[in-house]
Amino acid sequence: MNELIQRLIxxxxxxxxxxxxxxxxxxxxxxxxxxxPIAAQVETVLAGGSEGGGALGSISGALGGMFGKN
Structure with missing residues (x-):
């Protein structure tokens, strides 16, 4: 999350x-x-958790599904 905050700054x-x-x-x-479950992964990714890419991939796939894109 710190990286995103720094980018906003x-x-x-x-x-x-x-x-x-x-x-x-x-x-x-x-x-x-x-x-x-996705909300928890969002928190993990933004906190710089060790799941990183895997969690991000899961999030993007799930979000794509929510918006009709798989």
Whole structure:
């Protein structure tokens, strides 16, 4: 998550506090919209968890399925 926060700071010009608030808002929104197992994986990936690519692949596949793309 720190990498994304840093990108918001660098590319958008937000303060660290604003970037953190934006990230928490987006993460909360995504987690509300996806099934619980995927929400947990979102948190793992954004926290830099060891599942990394595998979890990200699972998330993107599941999200694609939700939007009719497999």
């Amino acid at each position: 660098d590319k958008v010009g937000l303060s660290e506090q604003q970037a953190n608030t934006a990230m928490q808002t987006v993460v909360g929104f995504v987690k509300e919209k996806v099934p619980a």
